[in-house]
Amino acid sequence: MGEVAGLLRRAGLRPTTQRRIIVTDLIDRTGTPTALELHALLRDAGHRVGLSTVYRTLGALAEAGVVHTFPRRNEVAFRRCADGPHQHLICLSCGRIEDLAPPQLDAAAGSLAYPAGFTVQGRRTDVYGVCAAC
Amino acid sequence: MGEVAGLLRRAGLRPTTQRRIIVTDLIDRTGTPTALELHALLRDAGHRVGLSTVYRTLGALAEAGVVHTFPRRNEVAFRRCADGPHQHLICLSCGRIEDLAPPQLDAAAGSLAYPAGFTVQGRRTDVYGVCAAC
DNA sequence: ACCACAATTGACAACCGTTATCGGTATCAA
DNA sequence: TTGATACCGATAACGGTTGTCAATTGTGGT
Ligand SMILES: [Mn+2]
Ligand SMILES: [Mn+2]
Ligand SMILES: [Zn+2]
Ligand SMILES: [Zn+2]
Numbered sequence: 001m002g003e004v005a006g007l008l009r010r011a012g013l014r015p016t017t018q019r020r021i022i023v024t025d026l027i028d029r030t031g032t033p034t035a036l037e038l039h040a041l042l043r044d045a046g047h048r049v050g051l052s053t054v055y056r057t058l059g060a061l062a063e064a065g066v067v068h069t070f071p072r073r074n075e076v077a078f079r080r081c082a083d084g085p086h087q088h089l090i091c092l093s094c095g096r097i098e099d100l101a102p103p104q105l106d107a108a109a110g111s112l113a114y115p116a117g118f119t120v121q122g123r124r125t126d127v128y129g130v131c132a133a134c
Numbered sequence: 135m136g137e138v139a140g141l142l143r144r145a146g147l148r149p150t151t152q153r154r155i156i157v158t159d160l161i162d163r164t165g166t167p168t169a170l171e172l173h174a175l176l177r178d179a180g181h182r183v184g185l186s187t188v189y190r191t192l193g194a195l196a197e198a199g200v201v202h203t204f205p206r207r208n209e210v211a212f213r214r215c216a217d218g219p220h221q222h223l224i225c226l227s228c229g230r231i232e233d234l235a236p237p238q239l240d241a242a243a244g245s246l247a248y249p250a251g252f253t254v255q256g257r258r259t260d261v262y263g264v265c266a267a268c
Numbered sequence: 269a270c271c272a273c274a275a276t277t278g279a280c281a282a283c284c285g286t287t288a289t290c291g292g293t294a295t296c297a298a
Numbered sequence: 299t300t301g302a303t304a305c306c307g308a309t310a311a312c313g314g315t316t317g318t319c320a321a322t323t324g325t326g327g328t
Contacts (some may be wrong), residue, residue, distance in 0.1 A: 014324060016276065036314070050278035055315065071205040074286065075314060089252060102246050112236050117266025118223055125259040132251025148295060150305065170285070184307035189286065208315065209285060269328105276323070283316070293306070298299105 003027075011064035013057075018049045022057045032070055032079040032097050068124075070097065085123070091131035098131070137161075145198035147191075152183045156191045166204055166213040166231050202258075204231065219257070225265035232265070 004023050005015035013019060021042060033041060039054045058078045061067045068088070070077040079097060086101035114120060138157050139149035147153060155176060167175060173188045192212045195201045202222070204211040213231060220235035248254060 014275065016324070018277070034314085052278055052280095052316085053276080056276090059315095069205075071203075071210075076205075087246075089248065092255060098249070100246075100248065112221075112234075114223065114234065114261070114263075115232070115266065118263055120261055120263040121226060122262040123259065124262075125257065127248070127254055128256040128258075129248075129252055129254040132249065148304065150294070152306070168285085186287085186307055186309095187305080190305090193286095271328080272326100274323105274325090277321085278319100281316105281318080283314105285312105285314095287310105287312070289310080290308100291306105293304100295304070296300105296302095298301090 007066060011061060011066050013060055013064075018053045019057050021047050021049055022054060023061070026061075026067065026078070026080045029080075032077040032095075034072070034075045034077050036075070038078070087125040087127055089127050089129065089131070091134055092128055093130050093134035096131055096133070100127070141200060145195055145200050147194055147198075152187045153191050155181045155183055156188060157195070160195075160201065160212070160214045163214075166211045166229075168206070168209050168211045170209070172212070221259040221261055223265070224260055224262050225268055226262055227264050227268035230265055230267070234261070 004020050004027070007023055008015040008019055022038070025038065025042060025045075035051070035055045035058050038058070039049065039051045042049050042054070058067065062069050062078065066081060067078045068081045070079060070088075070090075082099040082101060084101060086099045089098040089100050091097075138154050138161070141157055142149040142153055156172070159172065159176060159179075169185070169189045169192050172192070173183065173185045176183050176188070192201065196203050196212065200215060201212045202215045204213060204222075204224075216233040216235060218235060220233045223232040223234050225231075
């Protein structure tokens with residue numbers, strides 16, 4: 001079983017033709033497209049996937065934690081999520097997103113004291129700024 | 135000039151009657167309502183504010199950094215933003231949100247090394263878990 | 269291989285939170 | 299006070315997302 005099919009299985013999804021197309025694209029792509037944008041990109045690349053399927057698959061992958069969601073104005077963008085703890089570097093000028101996973105991230109986060117009774121299950125940090133290219 | 139009017143002025147907004155009503159409510163409220171929800175809450179409280187004004191005001195306050203936005207499924211919730219750096223504790227069970235501003239937050243964040251050329255302008259950390267009440 | 273059945277797909281319609289319009293009103297500096 | 303300007307709000311329009319459902323596909327058992 002290949003990487004793509006395994007990723008889908010782990011997310012509890014049958015590795016169908018359309019889902020393989022979507023996941024393969026997400027793995028290769030460095031950008032952060034919306035469902036609408038990804039649908040257009042796939043069609044332009046010669047693939048045939050319905051818009052509903054793109055929405056359903058991205059939603060399922062997000063729920064499974066395979067992709068992270070990035071809210072825009074009245075729409076949502078999706079990006080393959082890096083393995084392990086990481087932060088997102090988001091350029092306010094060009095919109096580019098990078099993943100940053102410094103080794104000391106775990107230690108820094110763990111040293112913070114949370115209110116008694118609060119059970120931490122997940123954490124997300126987005127850093128906004130201007131990238132080197134801009 | 136009162137606290138409410140000053141806050142509006144700092145955000146570059148005229149302190150109109152409707153904006154005072156909205157900001158006063160946001161300061162007192164501990165919840166995190168959407169524009170639609172806040173509009174209903176204000177009407178139920180006897181105030182008269184148009185839905186468009188609620189949307190416009192919340193959008194302007196968010197852009198000014200006075201409130202933080204919390205995306206939900208196909209809608210956005212708003213919450214008065216705490217002064218200074220802080221994290222958000224979000225309960226996955228009841229949806230309650232708390233602000234956490236530990237003193238060591240600045241130091242921990244500043245110790246991370248970012249890629250050369252990336253200028254940090256803002257940061258946001260959301261911690262997900264289950265609160266003490268749940 | 270074959271089969272039966274549940275899961276999935278996709279064209280299309282509907283939904284609904286948000287934004288655009290625009291005539292009337294409130295704010296504020298001069 | 300007054301004129302210029304910002305703002306309000308009822309309503310219409312917009313558009314990203316979700317629901318529908320007949321046709322198709324993936325899968326495990328035979
Ligand atoms: Mn990520
Ligand atoms: Mn906040
Ligand atoms: Zn950039
Ligand atoms: Zn809770």
